[in-house]
Amino acid sequence: xxxxxxxxxxxVGGTSMKAGVVDDNARPLCAxxxxxxxxxxxxxxxxxxxxxIRLAIQTSGARLEDVKAIGVATPGTxxxxxxxxLDPPNLQPWKNVxxxxxxxxxxxxxxxxxxxxxxAAFGEYWGGVGKGVRSLVLxxxxxxxxxxxxxxNQVIEGEHSHGAxxxxxxxxxxxxxxCGCGRWGCLEAYASATAVIKRAREALVEHGGKASVLAAxxxxxxxxxxxxxxxxxxxxxxxxxxxxxxxxLAVGAVNLMHTIDPDMVVFAxxxxxxxxxFLERIREHVRAMAFPVPAARTKICYARLGSDAGFIxxxxxxxxxxxxxxxxxx
Amino acid sequence: xxxxxxxxxxxVGGTSMKAGVVDDNARPLCAxxxxxxxxxxxxxxxxxxxxxIRLAIQTSGARLEDVKAIGVATPGTxxxxxxxxLDPPNLQPWKNVxxxxxxxxxxxxxxxxxxxxxxAAFGEYWGGVGKGVRSLVLxxxxxxxxxxxxxxNQVIEGEHSHGAxxxxxxxxxxxxxxCGCGRWGCLEAYASATAVIKRAREALVEHGGKASVLAAxxxxxxxxxxxxxxxxxxxxxxxxxxxxxxxxLAVGAVNLMHTIDPDMVVFAxxxxxxxxxFLERIREHVRAMAFPVPAARTKICYARLGSDAGFIxxxxxxxxxxxxxxxxxx
Numbered sequence: 001x002x003x004x005x006x007x008x009x010x011x012v013g014g015t016s017m018k019a020g021v022v023d024d025n026a027r028p029l030c031a032x033x034x035x036x037x038x039x040x041x042x043x044x045x046x047x048x049x050x051x052x053i054r055l056a057i058q059t060s061g062a063r064l065e066d067v068k069a070i071g072v073a074t075p076g077t078x079x080x081x082x083x084x085x086l087d088p089p090n091l092q093p094w095k096n097v098x099x100x101x102x103x104x105x106x107x108x109x110x111x112x113x114x115x116x117x118x119x120a121a122f123g124e125y126w127g128g129v130g131k132g133v134r135s136l137v138l139x140x141x142x143x144x145x146x147x148x149x150x151x152x153n154q155v156i157e158g159e160h161s162h163g164a165x166x167x168x169x170x171x172x173x174x175x176x177x178x179c180g181c182g183r184w185g186c187l188e189a190y191a192s193a194t195a196v197i198k199r200a201r202e203a204l205v206e207h208g209g210k211a212s213v214l215a216a217x218x219x220x221x222x223x224x225x226x227x228x229x230x231x232x233x234x235x236x237x238x239x240x241x242x243x244x245x246x247x248x249l250a251v252g253a254v255n256l257m258h259t260i261d262p263d264m265v266v267f268a269x270x271x272x273x274x275x276x277x278f279l280e281r282i283r284e285h286v287r288a289m290a291f292p293v294p295a296a297r298t299k300i301c302y303a304r305l306g307s308d309a310g311f312i313x314x315x316x317x318x319x320x321x322x323x324x325x326x327x328x329x330x
Numbered sequence: 331x332x333x334x335x336x337x338x339x340x341x342v343g344g345t346s347m348k349a350g351v352v353d354d355n356a357r358p359l360c361a362x363x364x365x366x367x368x369x370x371x372x373x374x375x376x377x378x379x380x381x382x383i384r385l386a387i388q389t390s391g392a393r394l395e396d397v398k399a400i401g402v403a404t405p406g407t408x409x410x411x412x413x414x415x416l417d418p419p420n421l422q423p424w425k426n427v428x429x430x431x432x433x434x435x436x437x438x439x440x441x442x443x444x445x446x447x448x449x450a451a452f453g454e455y456w457g458g459v460g461k462g463v464r465s466l467v468l469x470x471x472x473x474x475x476x477x478x479x480x481x482x483n484q485v486i487e488g489e490h491s492h493g494a495x496x497x498x499x500x501x502x503x504x505x506x507x508x509c510g511c512g513r514w515g516c517l518e519a520y521a522s523a524t525a526v527i528k529r530a531r532e533a534l535v536e537h538g539g540k541a542s543v544l545a546a547x548x549x550x551x552x553x554x555x556x557x558x559x560x561x562x563x564x565x566x567x568x569x570x571x572x573x574x575x576x577x578x579l580a581v582g583a584v585n586l587m588h589t590i591d592p593d594m595v596v597f598a599x600x601x602x603x604x605x606x607x608f609l610e611r612i613r614e615h616v617r618a619m620a621f622p623v624p625a626a627r628t629k630i631c632y633a634r635l636g637s638d639a640g641f642i643x644x645x646x647x648x649x650x651x652x653x654x655x656x657x658x659x660x
Contacts, residue, residue, distance in 0.1 A: 077623070135489055149589070151486065158591020159465055160623045165588040168621065170581050174504040183619060251500050258495040259479070259589055261488020289513060291498065293407070293490045 004066040007318040008053050009123075010103075011116060011310030012036060012045075012074040014090030018307060019052045021060035021067070022315035026127025029060040031308055042094040046102045053107065068326075071112040071318030072099055073119030073310050075146075080161040083113040110325060112317035116310050117164055118155045120303075121148020123313030124266050129304040133263035137256045138303065139166055139249065141269035144180060145188040148313075149260060155317070167192065171251050191248040193225035193271050200228045200241045207237055214238040229274040246278060250285030257286070257294045268303030334396040337648040338383050339453075340433075341446060341640030342366060342375075342404040344420030348637060349382045351390035351397070352645035356457025359390040361638055372424040376432045383437065398656075401442040401648030402429055403449030403640050405476075410491040413443040440655060442647035446640050447494055448485045450633075451478020453643030454596050458635040463593035467586045468633065469496055469579065471599035474510060475518040478643075479590060485647070497522065501581050521578040523555035523601050530558045530571045537567055544568040559604040576608060580615030587616070587624045598633030 006029070010019040016035050020028040032055045038045060053070060076088020083100025085091065100113040114122070121138035130136040130150070140146040145167030149156040156163040167188030168181055176185030180194070189195055197218070204215055213235035217227040231238035253265045267282070279302055287295045305312055336359070340349040346365050350358040362385045368375060383400060406418020413430025415421065430443040444452070451468035460466040460480070470476040475497030479486040486493040497518030498511055506515030510524070519525055531548055539545055543565035547557040561568035583595045597612070609632055617625045635642055 077621075151481075156481065156590060158624075159593045160591055160627050162588060162591040162621055162624045165591075165621065168588045169585040170501060170619070171503060173502050173578075173581065181621075248503075251503065255499040255585065256589070258492060258498045259586070260486060261490055261492040261495075263489045289500070291407075291492055291495065291511075294488075294492045297490050 005068045005319070005322065006060075006062050006066045007315040007322070008056055008067055008070045009119075009311035009313065009315030009318065010049055010053055010056075010070070010072045011119065011314055012049060012072065012091070013116070014038065014075065017049065017052050018311050019056035020308065020311045020315070021056050021062050022312055024319070026123075026131075026312060026316065028308060028312060029062065030056060031311070032056045032059050036091070038091040038094060042097045045091070045094060046097065046099065049099070049103060050106045053103070067109065069110040069112065069318035069322040070103055070107055071114065071119070071314030071316070071321075072103055073114045073116040073314040074099060075116045078115060078161050080113060080115060080157050083111075110318070110321050112314070112321045114155065114314060114317045115148075115157070115161065115164075117146030118148040118157060119313035119317060120146075120268060120309040121150050121164070121266070121313065122155055122316045123305050123309035123311075124268070124303050125150040126316040127305065127312050128309060129266055129301050130264050133299075135260065135262040136264045136266060137164075137166075137253075137260055137262045138266045138268055139252060141192060141249075141267060141271040143192060143194050145192045149256075149262070151260065151262070153320075166252060166256070169252070169255060171248065171255070187248065187252045191245050191252065193269070196225040196228050196241060196245055196271070197223055199244070200238065203237050203241060209237055212237065225271050226273055229278070242274070242278065243281060246281035247285050250282050250289060253282065253286050253300060254289045257290050257298050261294055262298065264299040264301060266301050266303050268309060272302045335398045335649070335652065336390075336392050336396045337645040337652070338386055338397055338400045339449075339641035339643065339645030339648065340379055340383055340386075340400070340402045341449065341644055342379060342402065342421070343446070344368065344405065347379065347382050348641050349386035350638065350641045350645070351386050351392050352642055354649070356453075356461075356642060356646065358638060358642060359392065360386060361641065362386045362389050366421070368421040368424060372427045375421070375424060376427065376429065379429070379433060380436045383433070397439065399440040399442065399648035399652040400433055400437055401444065401449070401644030401646070401651075402433055403444045403446045403644040404429060405446045408445060408491050410443060410445060410487050413441075440648070440651050442644070442651045444485065444644060444647045445478075445487070445491065447476030448478040448487060449643035449647060450476075450598060450639040451480050451494070451596070451643065452485055452646050453635050453639035453641075454598070454633050455480040455643075456646040457642050458639060459596055459631050459633055460594050463629075465590065465592040466594045466596060467494075467496075467583075467590055467592045468596045468598055469582060471522060471579075471597060471601040473522060473524050475522045479592070481590065481592070483650075496582060496586070499582070499585060501578065501585070517578065517582045521575050521582065523599070526555040526558055526571060526575055526601070527553055529574070530568065533567050533571060539567060542567065555601050556603055559608070572604070572608065573611060576611035577615050580612050580619060583612065583616050583630060584619045587620050587628050591624055592628065594629040594631060596631050596633050598639060602632045
């Protein structure tokens with residue numbers, strides 16, 4: 001009766017923040033969401049985080065005494081051990097925000113702090129497609145490419161909170177594309193949703209085809225990578241863009257397989273709506289490029305938790321903190 | 331008196347094997363070496379390993395009862411948890427060699443088994459340039475490029491014994507060079523000692539200069555990367571080859587910094603004889619390519635243990651095994 005352990009996870013994004021109460025088996029009891037409204041400043045932002053956490057607890061119907069710890073995941077440059085967001089490009093004008101301390105002081109509960117890519121990876125590892133594996137690498141494919149690496153229950157945060165910046169590993173030297181980060185040849189400049197659209201536009205300029213299906217897709221008001229993937233069913237040029245994207249992602253996967261050699265490589269984010277055939281193309285390229293043993297044995301999968309991965313993973317980090325301080329609870 | 335703990339490390343290479351007795355503080359009491367003579371077959375090879383271990387113990391003057399465990403490091407494809415070398419390109423015609431079991435049965439001591447790149451990384455971490463860091467990535471620059479990753483006392487072996495195959499991460503897609511492994515665009519195809527000589531020969535063909543310093547260097551009977559580095563002092567083309575090599579190695583370093591984000595990146599192997607100016611070039615490229623925080627804080631260093639790193643690291647793995655089974659000994 002008194003033995004129920006629940007954890008609140010909060011995933012702060014540039015547009016909205018999502019929270020949920022998660023049980024000891026990675027099952028969310030609820031999920032709630034509020035707009036981030038970063039422009040209103042970081043004091044507002046910190047209060048909004050607490051509001052979202054409170055709303056999640058209320059919505060779940062959990063008793064406060066069953067909530068053992070809170071986990072918060074945020075984007076941007078950060079100092080994970082210090083619990084601080086430093087200078088997040090997606091949360092301007094926030095700067096040096098002491099997230100962990102603030103949330104801890106408000107709720108008086110042990111509070112974990114984690115990068116959002118790392119948290120999503122931990123979510124898929126703890127309660128998603130990676131349930132049962134020992135190690136996992138996650139690529140999140142969105143506007144940019146984020147990542148997370150889990151080895152044996154441990155998040156690879158890095159010594160300077162820069163672990164798993166997988167979108168910013170370099171895959172091209174001769175004709176490197178410039179990345180949003182200002183550097184050159186990054187995986188993100190090739191295979192993020194933004195890059196897919198950019199490459200499609202360039203291809204259209206280069207190869208013509210103004211009246212093509214791809215041209216029509218790109219003429220939409222708000223083009224998404226999804227539109228390019230849809231166009232690929234009927235358009236040769238779009239098909240080439242998609243095929244190249246699968247190849248680039250396979251290069252990213254193989255590089256991680258030859259570095260970490262995980263049980264599983266997981267792709268997440270809006271782009272996985274492209275479905276099974278796209279995943280099959282990635283797998284084929286991986287098999288062709290990796291050493292035989294990892295090529296045959298590493299599972300290449302899509303994520304399962306969708307946009308819940310971040311808060312579930314954050315709750316998982318909270319649980320780890322709780323178990324560390326209460327070893328008997330394990 | 332009865333509390334001395336010593337460990338034997340053995341590093342098996344394609345040409346010779348080196349062993350030493352190492353104390354609890356990573357200090358070798360001695361180092362001995364015997365030719366591997368792989369061509370004489372794996373039974374001979376296993377006996378030669380035991381012979382080298384025996385010779386190390388004799389040479390050190392250690393009492394047998396003070397030797398608590400043995401560690402063996404080998405090259406090639408392997409199954410680390412099983413303690414088996416599978417199909418090592420540098421130890422032909424060996425196949426499926428049960429190294430750990432054999433050595434264990436002969437000496438009746440706990441026996442650790444590790445990949446040679448991993449062992450060298452652990453050596454530098456435990457007793458070399460990385461003493462005191464929490465995490466470290468090692469690149470060994472020789473005929474090929476090997477590697478090792480240590481995070482918090484743990485060797486990242488990978489789930490299929492393919493962790494830290496750093497020479498076979500892909501850095502080029504547009505005009506990829508073919509690697510010795512048969513694949514394309516691998517770091518090893520650009521920055522190993524073999525690749526440096528190959529690129530120098532190609533450059534000479536492309537740009538002429540038959541009477542140049544570089545041409546003279548390449549006309550030697552047994553050219554080493556060292557000759558290209560020496561020529562660079564007086565030859566523009568050789569200088570370009572060296573400069574490109576520093577850049578390629580920096581790409582490798584940055585990719586690991588954006589993946590593992592270690593405290594330290596270490597370069598080892600014959601090529602570091604190139605000295606301080608070459609290391610400075612690598613560091614400058616790293617600073618230009620990495621994110622500001624890791625660029626400023628990650629230490630980029632040369633290894634310190636030379637060809638002793640492998641057996642010292644193997645002894646360190648033996649010590650870990652001993653401490654795991656005798657926690658009170660720590």
